[in-house]
Amino acid sequence: MLTFRSIRRYNLALVALLCIGLVSQAGYAQHAVQADTLYTMTDQGPIVNGVVLIEEGTIAEVGPATEVSVPSDATVHEATVATPGLIDPRGTVGLSGIHNVPADQDQLDTSEPMQPALRAIDAYNPREQLVSFVRQLGITTVHTGHAPGALISGQTATFSTAGETVASSVMDSLTTVAMTLGPDAQARFESPDTRGKGVAMLRQQLLDARAAMDTEEPTTDLGTRVLQKVLRGEVPALVTAHRAHDIQAALRLQEEFGFDMILDGASEAYLVADEIEEADVPVILHPTMTRPSGTTQNAAFTTAGRLHEAGIPVAIQSGWEPYVPKTRIVLYEAAIAMANGLPRRAALESITSAPAEILGLDRIGTIASGQAADLVLFDGDPFEYTTHVCTVIDDGNVVSTECK
Incomplete structure (x- = not known):
């Protein structure tokens, strides 16, 4: 005898079978x-x-x-x-927050000038309002982490903006090791106090890491271990350098140690484009509308177009400014670059396929x-x-x- 309950069970079973059929087919x-x-x-x-x-x-x-x-x-x-989906190839979203108060500013530790052991994945907050803000504006991927402002500020990582936990968001837990050359690496520390001292300190750190690779016992120092990954070519160095002579110093270090490098910021890259192209180094360029002051004093709207014309892979970032560490929207920055000499396709590439290629993100960008x-x-x-x-x-x- 069919009852209401048995009919209901039959209908639910039929629906389940139909769903299984749909799943198997499509x-x-x-x-x-x-x-x-x-x-x-x-x-x-x-x-x-x-x-x-x-x-x-x-x-x-x-x-x-x-x-x-x-x-x-x-x-x-x-x-x-x-x-x-749009890619923000360099920012601090998820470490820096929307309210710009000490409680949501984890993007730069100023206790020491060199801290390669710091990991973005340990500080990233996928529920930060700034993450959902950029997601609504089309940014599905952020390469984020420790900001410029220290000789070695830490390790960056890449996240999807859609996840609600770190585990469901992380795409690459160690994308680059972030370094800074020039006055921006000097202002917050007693040492270095000059460009020459900064480069010498960074060179010594790399020499020590390389020397430790020749010992029989593997090092247990977290910072040394990650720098050895850089020296072995497993992880690129992301070197922030804005002035032309700081860019040249970064290129000399890259040639000396043979690591893979991504040039970051690069406000005066147009002055040394031939050297950058010869070194085969890609550029994650400062936001087109960055405030021109300090080391970015000579930033130009036309830089992205000039680098593209020189054959240099270029992506455009949201960046980080210490007094307003919220975020820019890379779509708008690319639009201004397009209005100032960057071809339309290259402008769209600079926030999609170009950063994916530069950062080694194979499944996104196209x-x-x-x-x-x-x-x-x-x-x-x-x-x-x-x-x-x-x-x-x-x-x-x-x-x-x-x-x-």
């Missing part, structure tokens, strides 16, 4: 993005009336609407323009089959002032739907 919840213009940041180029199919957090198919069929059970998201499904959907031209970010998809999950 994976978990599917999404499709349909955009009037789809910027893939690959050799495929922009696609007019483009479609992206997403399955289980991964891009399954990309192409024109005439070639890609959208499954009937997929959730469809429409946009005027879609791009890869829209292609097999890549992580990080996308930003706009209601107009991304570089137009009146355009809004309307949908943000991170690893296949819709994390923001409010037009900002």
